[in-house]
Amino acid sequence: MTGKPNLRTDSLVVAAGRPPRRTGAPVNPPVVLSSTYIGVDTPGAEDLLYARYDTESWRPLEDAIGALEGSTRRALAYGSGMAAISAALALVRNGTTLVMPRHSYNVALVAARAHAEQRDLTLVEVDIADTAEVQAALEVTDSPTLWLESPTNPMLEIADIPALVSATRERGGLVIADNTFATPLGQQPLALGVHVVVHSVTKYLAGHSDVVMGAAVTDDPDLWSRLKTHRDVHGAVPGPWEAWLALRGLRTLALRVQRSQQSALDLAQRLEEHPAALEVRHPGLASHPQHERAAAQMTGFGSIITLRPHGGAAAAAAIAGAVELWVPGTSLGGVESLIERRRRLPSEPVTVPEDLLRLSVGIEDVEDLAEDLLAALEASQR
Ligand SMILES: Cc1ncc(COP(=O)(O)O)c(C=O)c1O
Structure with missing residues (x-):
């Protein structure tokens, strides 16, 4: 990433995800157009295998978004914000409640309603600004999932994130936050106790209305692996050009x-x-x-x-x-x-x-x- 740890976010947007420093190395990461990688039959090898699983074109952007959100783990890049949201919704366990702002991004709500219809899951749509109403909804089952969008799209309601995170965590639950509107420069959900952050990279992070991409960030190794497996299996991956363009856009965030x-x-x-x-x-x-x-x-x-x-x-x-x-x-x-x-x-x-x-x-x-x-x-x- 960069040789200098603990940079402030305004520096991280510029410095994170650069190739290693050596004489003659490029300043920017390359775009690699290859669906597969040369591999020998070496058990446990960590090398790149196939471009649906991992590519050197995603890594710099994933490093940068992970660092910006304050995670020690790289982000996972997806083919759209909705792909990241779908991967995050798949983390919600059967037999539990999903509490979601009634003014979440409307397609995220469509996806959540489909989960509730097809699975053993109770969806409760709440006024996310009304802390008492949200707390009551979190008490319907153990291990609830709280979906946060704050500010909401488009009503701009603000959730009391610290209070709602602690209410969810007390019940052994999971908190997922869509941080698209605030950006990591305006709000740091992981530092407020949120487990998973999702982004429509399409919006501020890429910033030029020329890319559709998404990302998910978590510091939890188990959640990270479950998100990665969902991406491997469902295949909602970005192309190398999109990842390069998004990182280029991120530099001026x-x-x-x-x-x-x-x-x-x-x-x-x-x-x-x-x-x-x-x-x-x-x-x-x-x-x-x-x-x-x-x-x-x-x-x-x-x-x-x-x-x-x-x-x-x-x-x-x-x-x-x-x-x-x-x-x-x-x-x-x-x-x-x-x-x-x-x-x-x-x-x-x-x-x-x-x-x-x-x-x-x-x-x-x-x-x-x-x-x-x-x-x-x-x-x-x-
Ligand atoms: C807050 C928010 N989250 C997620 C999305 C979905 O992102 P994408 O269009 O990249 O799939 C949007 C799109 O408008 C959004 O506004």
């Missing part, structure tokens, strides 16, 4: 996150004061219901804002249709700012308001972003 978070808070404050805004949410706003909780457990408030304009779903759709710099579309975490009325997606929970726009703030000049958005917001009111 600290700068991108710093810029987009600063712009997000600035825009949220301006929107909140605008008469055309019915409701504005961002964890960094003092008006956010869990602002204090976010400040206590996060080191950044993230770059997502939700906006509900006056005029309902029609006004929201008009705003997404009128912006010229913001890009109307799904996804988040790229250098470009994205805007989407979430309920246009049929799988989005009906408790997400019809008029809710999710804004993913990128790294453009904040004044240009504000001018474009406010012009569209004002036009939607005429």
Whole structure:
């Protein structure tokens, strides 16, 4: 990885996953296009065998993401965030309860509901910000699994992670956290006692909306092996080019996150004061219901804002249709700012308001972003 241990995360994004230092060695890892490796019949050999199991193209990225999340083990890379989520959901034992935020990423909820239907598993969907409600759900069976997404997508609810981790651990349970929104720079779930972290690398980690990839991180050797076996058997692996692109994107994560978070808070404050805004949410706003909780457990408030304009779903759709710099579309975490009325997606929970726009703030000049958005917001009111 790097000769210098204990680097801060802003340095790790740059330094982790580099090839060993020797004269004439490349500064960046190579892309290796080979499905198989030369191997002799040597029992116990640790060499690379076949590119569904392990490749030198994944390793640098896996080392970097593992180190960023504070694990002593490398991350496991997957072909998408959903592949990592599917591997993590397979850790949930039969005969137990899975407690999940009712506003988790909607496809993660679809996957969890399929597990509950097909297996001996009780799924309880909760308001993750309501600690008493979550604690009650954790008491339904022994060894519950708590799925955390904090902030949630798209409602931006914040869970009391330390309290919920200790309630789950007291019952011999497992805690899995989707850390996509916060990034390891904004939140360190393993340090808060979470067992497994999953990521949609597609979003902030890769950061340029040109790669679909996922990752899972754990420091627990047994959980790591079970996740690895799931990947070996189900085969949801990334390609070498994707891993290389994701690592290249990761190198600027600290700068991108710093810029987009600063712009997000600035825009949220301006929107909140605008008469055309019915409701504005961002964890960094003092008006956010869990602002204090976010400040206590996060080191950044993230770059997502939700906006509900006056005029309902029609006004929201008009705003997404009128912006010229913001890009109307799904996804988040790229250098470009994205805007989407979430309920246009049929799988989005009906408790997400019809008029809710999710804004993913990128790294453009904040004044240009504000001018474009406010012009569209004002036009939607005429
Ligand atoms: C919070 C969150 N987790 C997971 C995913 C799924 O990731 P992917 O699209 O890479 O499969 C998404 C995608 O939007 C997401 O927003």
